[in-house]
Amino acid sequence: MISLFPFDLFILAMKAENKHSKIISAATKVFAKKGFFTARISDIAKEAKVADGTIYLYFNNKYDILLSVFEEEVGKIVTKTEKLLGDEEDPKKMLEIYTTQHLMAMKKNKNLAEVIQIELRQTNKVIKDYRNNKFNEYIGIIANIIKKGQQTGIYKSNIKPDIAKRVYFGALDEVSRVWNASLETHYTLEEISDQVLSMFLAGILQQPDDSPE
Amino acid sequence: MISLFPFDLFILAMKAENKHSKIISAATKVFAKKGFFTARISDIAKEAKVADGTIYLYFNNKYDILLSVFEEEVGKIVTKTEKLLGDEEDPKKMLEIYTTQHLMAMKKNKNLAEVIQIELRQTNKVIKDYRNNKFNEYIGIIANIIKKGQQTGIYKSNIKPDIAKRVYFGALDEVSRVWNASLETHYTLEEISDQVLSMFLAGILQQPDDSPE
């Protein structure tokens, strides 16, 4: 039986693709649970139902797995966020969307939340390979929202978007870290989202002209 | 020679204390530079000018060193912060003091900044020993400032101090992380401090009644 027409190649590619992503998601799980350094390759292999050696057919080394996990998962979030933002034009609503989307994503995918934390603060100390492009893209969205709001005149012009994006991301990140580690009484996603948004939009100072919306 | 009157014990304690703290500060340096998992005990020993084995006369194991570093250094910051707050009564000024004090401390002691990051997000995943008392004390200060402001009526009453403290700490922490990793154009401490404070106090929305102080 002769058979090398595209369909077979596709099937082949599918299998490979599946194995690749099986490993990715196994790794996400394992890294999140044990942390990068404590995770063993054999744990990942077991979780992915694959032989230890197989992993090295798809990745160069342990760190390469982490980086792939990170880029891939953050990439997904970026796509999702951009889709949700769609052609929303109101910078206030945009920030609202970003906030809830981020918190929801982190709540739904605790593993990812932790991988981000690890990758961000641990590993680039060891390996200086700054292709954190997806992440920069992701927080860049915040900066853009703020810039837009400044153009429309609804956001204060003295706010520096580059600082604000870090401030905002840091806040969201810590809030979801604590949440995932369940170190604190549980608030609902809505409560947290509201709090963060109102703190940033209107600040914590009592305004003399405090009237609803 | 019989000699066990207090002074000798003091001398003894001094010496031990010296070696103990020599190791602590060596460890702070090494952990910050390499991260907990990549740091070698022998690195710490070398940095402290002490034999590898000596370390085990003062600490139970590697993790115990990290925890001690963390508790001890955070403890220092708590003390410093409380001293600076003194009997300041204005919640707005208090937040200002906390903010600049935190950023200054992190700038001055980059090592500590990183150790906090590591300990906070990496290790308590592995070892569930929650004697992070000092840290909770530290962010508790933020919560208290906010509560106080709510009592005086200058801070909005709908803000939840427990969420706000995380939001605020997260923001400060991320800002100093980026700063220390020098991933971004350098802003001055004053600029950052101003930005964070104004974002939190007054929010980013343009206020119709925007008048200085």
Place this chain on the structure above:
DNA sequence: ATTACATGAATGAATAGTCATTCATAAAAT
């Protein structure tokens, strides 16, 4: 249709190296 050969993905045991920790010994102190 059946058999023989080829391919390369997958396997997992073996390798090779790394370190945290220990401990026999030495130095200091009393």
Place this chain on the structure above:
DNA sequence: ATTTTATGAATGACTATTCATTCATGTAAT
């Protein structure tokens, strides 16, 4: 002289990575 403190080489446990081998699947020959 005895006890306390310090040393650093040796130990032993642990794991990322490799690689010789297997095996399922595809191809060619008859």
